[in-house]
Amino acid sequence: MQRDTLVFDLIKQELERQRHGIELIASENFTSLQVIQAMGSVLTNKYAEGYPGRRYYAGCEIVDQTEQLAIDRLKQIFNIEYANVQPHSGAQANAAVALAVLQPGDPILGLDLSMGGHLTHGSAVNYSGKLYQPNFYGVTREEGRVDYEMLEAKAREVKPKMIICGASAYSRDWDYERIRKVADEVGALVMADIAHPAGLIAKNLLNDPFDHCHFVTSTTHKTLRGPRGGIIMMRKDFENPFGLKDVKGNIRMMSNLLDMAVFPGIQGGPLEHVIAAKAVAFGEILTDAYTDYANQVIKNSQALAKALVAKEYQIISGGTDNHLVLIDLRNKNISGKKAEQALVMADITANKNMVPYDDKSAFVTSGIRLGVPAITTRGMKEEHMQFVVNAIDQVLMNADDTNIIAQVKKDVNDFMTQFALYPELG
Numbered sequence: 001m002q003r004d005t006l007v008f009d010l011i012k013q014e015l016e017r018q019r020h021g022i023e024l025i026a027s028e029n030f031t032s033l034q035v036i037q038a039m040g041s042v043l044t045n046k047y048a049e050g051y052p053g054r055r056y057y058a059g060c061e062i063v064d065q066t067e068q069l070a071i072d073r074l075k076q077i078f079n080i081e082y083a084n085v086q087p088h089s090g091a092q093a094n095a096a097v098a099l100a101v102l103q104p105g106d107p108i109l110g111l112d113l114s115m116g117g118h119l120t121h122g123s124a125v126n127y128s129g130k131l132y133q134p135n136f137y138g139v140t141r142e143e144g145r146v147d148y149e150m151l152e153a154k155a156r157e158v159k160p161k162m163i164i165c166g167a168s169a170y171s172r173d174w175d176y177e178r179i180r181k182v183a184d185e186v187g188a189l190v191m192a193d194i195a196h197p198a199g200l201i202a203k204n205l206l207n208d209p210f211d212h213c214h215f216v217t218s219t220t221h222k223t224l225r226g227p228r229g230g231i232i233m234m235r236k237d238f239e240n241p242f243g244l245k246d247v248k249g250n251i252r253m254m255s256n257l258l259d260m261a262v263f264p265g266i267q268g269g270p271l272e273h274v275i276a277a278k279a280v281a282f283g284e285i286l287t288d289a290y291t292d293y294a295n296q297v298i299k300n301s302q303a304l305a306k307a308l309v310a311k312e313y314q315i316i317s318g319g320t321d322n323h324l325v326l327i328d329l330r331n332k333n334i335s336g337k338k339a340e341q342a343l344v345m346a347d348i349t350a351n352k353n354m355v356p357y358d359d360k361s362a363f364v365t366s367g368i369r370l371g372v373p374a375i376t377t378r379g380m381k382e383e384h385m386q387f388v389v390n391a392i393d394q395v396l397m398n399a400d401d402t403n404i405i406a407q408v409k410k411d412v413n414d415f416m417t418q419f420a421l422y423p424e425l426g
Contacts, residue, residue: 026371087230166193199223226281
């Protein structure tokens with residue numbers, strides 16, 4: 001068979017882009033080589049609708065074992081009773097939970113997208129805002145932290161069937177216990193979407209959502225450092241609140257409803273090659289090396305924030321508890337869109353992002369979001385964050401000077417040679 005040089009040449013170019021640049025997108029990370037190898041394995045050839053031991057196709061004896069290994073390792077990581085590793089993404093995981101526990105038109109309550117929330121938490125352009133009745137809480141204007149009084153007042157007003165906590169651009173920890181108290185008061189279920197901080201929660205560096213939230217969802221490719229995908233978890237299974245029964249007349253447990261919501265509810269055959277890669281990543285998370293990594297992520301994030309503040313960048317909430325910082329650029333007289341474009345020219349990848357109470361559109365924005373998971377995987381420590389901030393500042397303060405940006409790019413490329421990425425790939 002003739003090698004597809006067009007595709008593989010592009011893959012090689014992407015490898016070189018990743019090697020040469022500073023990756024600061026908070027949603028991204030670099031997997032281990034063995035995670036990539038598992039994803040590119042012959043397991044991609046296997047159809048396996050259903051669950052281990054309960055498949056609709058023959059020949060699933062081996063993939064049953066790899067999927068069960070992923071489930072067992074995930075349970076061990078978070079000390080939980082239930083895990084579903086089949087969702088193709090975090091959005092799919094959230095959709096499955098909603099399908100399992102909500103009816104069309106049910107009220108839900110989530111963090112407003114413009115305040116750092118996520119599309120799947122009720123945005124009008126997303127299924128969550130189209131199928132259900134979306135309501136929102138926000139962050140305080142003064143501190144940029146979740147406004148729990150607003151959350152509680154809104155919950156009492158609209159009586160949501162589900163309260164969603166979690167965010168895509170929020171740098172502080174969550175008070176899950178407080179959210180559960182108001183949920184119990186109004187009769188709501190609670191879902192924590194921990195897609196961003198999951199790896200830090202896994203190592204007990206942030207508050208544990210599992211004892212207070214009925215459901216916990218996550219992606220597997222951010223701080224968990226695995227392949228792109230999603231997961232659904234519960235610390236303890238419980239009887240579904242709807243009184244639904246199986247064919248034998250027994251009350252169905254919530255785990256059964258969640259499994260059915262994933263398949264056959266919203267997905268067909270699971271991606272067993274990706275699930276095997278999840279199993280590999282989960283095994284890595286159980287090691288001491290990953291514990292060191294998670295601790296270094298927080299150290300790097302806080303060092304990055306400190307260096308930014310020293311250069312008078314306005315960080316939302318004034319700092320960070322996790323892996324990211326959200327910067328309001330209005331005092332620097334540059335939009336998030338222009339900042340993103342200028343940084344890319346210097347091989348620094350970040351993303352424009354709305355800030356709370358933004359006066360610009362989502363396509364322009366007043367801010368940028370920076371995250372350290374990927375550069376921490378590359379081996380950077382606190383002392384390297386000053387170089388990163390200096391490079392960012394040079395670019396943003398000279399966003400129209402192509403000569404200065406070209407010099408920063410050269411400096412970045414030279415700097416990154418000390419942090420090898422996939423040297424085995426040549």
